[in-house]
Amino acid sequence: MRLPTRNAIARRMHDIRLIRENPEAFDAGLARRGLEPLSAQIVAADVSLRALQTEIQGSLARRNEASKLIGQAMASGDKDKAEALKAEVADLKTALPAKEDAEREQLAALQDMLAAIPNIPLDDVPAGEDEEGNVEIARWGTPRSFDFTPQEHADFAPALGLDFETAAKMSGARFAFLKGQMARLERALGQFMLDKQTNEAGYTECATPLMVRDEAAYGTTQLPKFREDLFQTTDGRWLISTSEMSLTNAVREEILPEAELPIRMTALTPCFRSEAGSAGRDTRGYIRQHQFWKVELVSIVRPEDSDAELERKTRAAEAILEALELPYRKMLLCSGDMGFSARKTYDLEVWLPGQNAYREISSCSTCGDFQARRMNARFRREGGKGNEFVHTLNGSGLAVGRTLVALLENYQQADGSVDIPKALLPYMGGITKLTPAI
CATH class of the missing domain: 3.30.930.10 (Bira Bifunctional Protein; Domain 2)
Known part of the structure; x- marks a missing residue:
């Protein structure tokens, strides 16, 4: 059996969707564990990560699209357009590794954050410190x-x-x-x-x-x-x-x-x-x-x-x-x-x-x-x-x-x-x- 991807792991420790939709309830559960509120920090990290992933996906889509357009420009004899598209593809390829490294770093940070947070107590669990x-x-x-x-x-x-x-x-x-x-x-x-x-x-x-x-x-x-x-x-x-x-x-x-x-x-x-x-x-x-x-x-x-x-x-x-x-x-x-x-x-x-x-x-x-x-x-x-x-x-x-x-x-x-x-x-x-x- 295979281990889930880092992206899957990061989102399976706690339900990110529920934290986004009801951060107050999540923080209230943490408070019963004696922990400080963390929902704002988690949501901010998740928003940043998803924005970066969207940006990477957009860059990949544009790279693929531009690569196809190069062939079309060459076929039509528009060499200037073809050269411009080649330059754009090269720039995208150059920029992607840094973005992917940043994605891995943000994933790791979110994973570490979520992995350290205990489960949320049920409502009928009595409050107490020890x-x-x-x-x-x-x-x-x-x-x-x-x-x-x-x-x-x-x-x-x-x-x-x-x-x-x-x-x-x-x-x-x-x-x-x-x-x-x-x-x-x-x-x-x-x-x-x-x-x-x-x-x-x-x-x-x-x-x-x-x-x-x-x-x-x-x-x-x-x-x-x-x-x-x-x-x-x-x-x-x-x-x-x-x-x-x-x-x-x-x-x-x-x-x-x-x-x-x-x-x-x-x-x-x-x-x-x-x-x-x-x-x-x-x-x-x-x-x-x-x-x-x-x-x-x-x-x-x-x-x-x-x-x-x-x-x-x-x-x-x-x-x-x-x-x-x-x-x-x-x-x-x-x-x-x-x-x-x-x-x-x-x-x-x-x-x-x-x-x-x-x-x-x-x-x-x-x-x-x-x-x-x-x-x-x-x-x-x-x-x-x-x-x-x-x-x-x-x-x-x-x-x-x-x-x-x-x-x-x-x-x-x-x-x-x-x-x-x-x-x-x-x-x-x-x-x-x-x-x-x-």
Whole structure:
């Protein structure tokens, strides 16, 4: 599949037509993101670019016309006119390269400007600057009452096979080496999640590449803004920070029949993140790692179906936590705490008794046509004319490592062992409890 031209890319990050027609609404959306007005700057750049393109097209048309007239003048014996036309064609050819260079520069500037602007929040997203503005929607489950002081997983899980020291010797900080029963538990969690999402929630299991090219990372908005959070190979590919990158790009440069929608895909993959912006956060334990497993949920839908699909997707993630009997709360993120590509996001936060706090374990977002424009992913309605951009959604169903942490802390016992929840027993090969090494 080919990458769209620079002109197409520049106009697919945000809908330029809508910005031209209603700049106040665009700036109001940016204000909810905590950004200054940009519509005037965008429109001015677009007007300048379109004027230059019109000028170039006029020059090319005149060059072609004058070239034809030269032959006619020569045929009629009007050498003076022919020479004048030749001079005009030569002048046009001389001037065009500079104009085309200016066009490329203006295109690049407009592209860079639009690529740095996040998606516009939906109207029902609460206003706020950071996580303090998030709104709790619901809670499920009651945190367990312990007859001893519960520990954080980093303090007791090493005796169960969660080995940070061995990993540090070969890879450095924020890696883990799981052994024996602990490795089996992580594998069981991933398989349980994948089975539940495919058998009950209707997602199609996929096995995706773990490395993608620039245009794929660009399509799902990891590039250019979040370049520092990614790992890059020596040949220029990017290790996926989430399989959203590969799943969503499955429809890039496609025109889908309406009958194929919705498309729901899931994958259990390793994810790789440099955590460049999280210095000093969660340095202990297994919560924030450079490499971790995650079950991703991606949906490709018609525009009118995206709101309902977000609720459905979030429910699919909640069902995992409820099956594992892990208390959690559902949060609606405010405009200042949402991800770059999201129009609306629900976070699920699981209870961690060792920290005496709820911590994020899943984010489910609707992106509208924001990613679809960057990927040029469209669909054609049955009996309709023209094509429309699809809407894309993504979510975690769930982050396996954080779910492992939640299980360890919620099911820990006074003797350092950890009970296995009933839902996982069929996946554990007869293991019903993790027990410390003697």
